Amino acid sequence: MPRTLITGATGFVGSNLAAHLCRQGWDVRCLVRDFHRAAELESLGTELALGSLDNRESLAAAVADVDVVFHVAGRIRALNKKQLFDDNVRGTRHLVEACAKQPSPPVAVLVSSIAAGGPSTPGKPRCETDTDLPVSDYGHSKLEAERVAATMAQEVPISVIRPPIIFGPADPASLTIFRGVQRARLHLVPGIKAFPVSLVHAADFCDAIVRLAERGDRMTGPDDDSADRSKGIYYVAAERTIPYSEIGDLAAEALGRSVLTMRVPMPLFWVIGGVSEAIGQIRRRPGVLNLDKVREAAASAWECSDEKLRNELDYRPAALLEQRFSETVNWYREHGWLK
Numbered sequence: 001m002p003r004t005l006i007t008g009a010t011g012f013v014g015s016n017l018a019a020h021l022c023r024q025g026w027d028v029r030c031l032v033r034d035f036h037r038a039a040e041l042e043s044l045g046t047e048l049a050l051g052s053l054d055n056r057e058s059l060a061a062a063v064a065d066v067d068v069v070f071h072v073a074g075r076i077r078a079l080n081k082k083q084l085f086d087d088n089v090r091g092t093r094h095l096v097e098a099c100a101k102q103p104s105p106p107v108a109v110l111v112s113s114i115a116a117g118g119p120s121t122p123g124k125p126r127c128e129t130d131t132d133l134p135v136s137d138y139g140h141s142k143l144e145a146e147r148v149a150a151t152m153a154q155e156v157p158i159s160v161i162r163p164p165i166i167f168g169p170a171d172p173a174s175l176t177i178f179r180g181v182q183r184a185r186l187h188l189v190p191g192i193k194a195f196p197v198s199l200v201h202a203a204d205f206c207d208a209i210v211r212l213a214e215r216g217d218r219m220t221g222p223d224d225d226s227a228d229r230s231k232g233i234y235y236v237a238a239e240r241t242i243p244y245s246e247i248g249d250l251a252a253e254a255l256g257r258s259v260l261t262m263r264v265p266m267p268l269f270w271v272i273g274g275v276s277e278a279i280g281q282i283r284r285r286p287g288v289l290n291l292d293k294v295r296e297a298a299a300s301a302w303e304c305s306d307e308k309l310r311n312e313l314d315y316r317p318a319a320l321l322e323q324r325f326s327e328t329v330n331w332y333r334e335h336g337w338l339k
Helices: 012-023 036-043 056-063 081-100 137-150 172-184 202-215 244-255 266-283 291-297 307-313 321-334
Strands: 003-007 027-032 047-050 068-071 107-111 158-162 165-167 186-190 199-201 233-235 260-264
Touching: 003 012, 012 027, 012 036, 012 202, 027 036, 027 056, 036 047, 047 056, 056 081, 068 081, 068 202, 081 107, 081 137, 107 137, 107 202, 137 158, 137 291, 158 202, 165 172, 165 202, 165 321, 172 186, 172 244, 172 321, 186 244, 199 202, 199 321, 202 307, 233 307, 244 260, 244 321, 260 266, 266 291
Parallel strands: 003 027, 003 068, 027 047, 068 107, 107 158, 158 233, 165 199, 186 260
Antiparallel strands: none
16 A cells, blocks of 8 residues: 655644545554654554654655655644745645655645635636635635645646535534534624535545545646646535535534524624734734634635546545534544533
8 A cells, every 4th residue: 555644644634634544554654743742643553753844854754755745734824924824835845845855756735725716706616727816815825835836746746635614523623613503502604695615524535635646637837838727736525515604504403403593794703803813912822713714704605616526536525414514523522522
């Protein structure tokens, strides 16, 4: 089986990917900053490589003799734009450069975000050939990371996947929604208009990213004027797009609760985001909500089409959203995250 390196393996998506690959028999190595935080990864049978994306020497050792690198690490929220670009862009550059120096460069699969493409028009899911128009600093940093990677596409086989909202086992972000439904029977929705979104469950995302590593197209370099700029880039999604309000309904159904959907007018949402950001600046720790995330919430829609992934790599979500929400609740309860 292939030998792989995962960055960001101690996080929500990375830990799910590590478990998925171990179940499939892959030889898994994880780049970690702290062995103590990675005890669960070690229990899966993975090899731990101590290092970071800022340490070129540790990266060189981590990527040595691997067939595939899954670059999952990245910063989602930060105290300022510089932090986002330092981690998401510079980290990607260092990793791809380390891959390029290998005698036989591994396939590099970069986990980007729908935010790199930007919001969609309601009813018209974003696809890979659409013009990229990010609206947040986070989106701009992910798009720039893709572009930096593309500059080395002639030296390293690179593919990019742009997921929408990912949820599932060990997801602390979605837990906030589930707790709100369980404790207050309340689901807050930004804005007074319908807000369509795409989602994908962690298990389906892991299936997609492995297919991409094994059989996906690779990016072309920026100097190739005849190249298809969407080549090697893929969106992924669940079986259907839903209004953001339906997330509360699905969570309530999985929890066996009723829920009240409360729409928060965008001006108030901006105020909440501003206050949250100010608190984060004072504490020197970014909160779940900040002004950058409000910029994304103020968009008209976040829908994406995974038709390319389905047609080229035979991707299909393994279960409906209803089942995936139920599985997520079961995991939360089994691990004491929900009572």
